[in-house]
Amino acid sequence: MERERVNEAGRIMDDHFWPSVYPGLIVGALIGLADRSILAAILGAIGGLAGAFAAFYAVNILAIEPGIIPLAAIIIGSVIAAKLTTFGVAKIMGRLAAG
Template sequence: MDDHFWPAMYPGLIVGILYGLSLRGVFNTAVAALGGLIGAAIAYELLTMANLNDGLPSVAGLTLAAFIGAYLLTNAARHLKSAPPKP
């Protein structure tokens, strides 16, 4: 991890929190924030490998990946939470 990793995670955290707040509830907000961070971390690595880690492509990629990560993790948590108990 270099100096630019943690500042690049801020869009993921912000997008995740905003998406979680739109779903209402502390649990959804926490799960969406975690999903946003995961999505942004994956996007950061991919953008660094493609040498697109500066400028508008970086911000757009991080924001989009954060939203996708937040969406997927909240849907997975919702399905796990509503799964019927096993006998």
């Protein structure tokens, strides 16, 4: 019985997987483009996708029904991950250039 309930909760947004991570790609690329660099745009998109995947997983674990709240969570996760990715790479590149 418990296993069936977990499986049902894990499949709430199952058919919405790829449409729900597209905002991560778009938001991440836009954050990267704000740094005026193609590398930052690519890495921002990767970070945005990672944030969207993590937020999607959290939404599935919490069994939140599809709507505005999961969308906001996915966008916020994308923004945070994209910012961290571009910031981290900028710090690494700055150290390499200065070193």
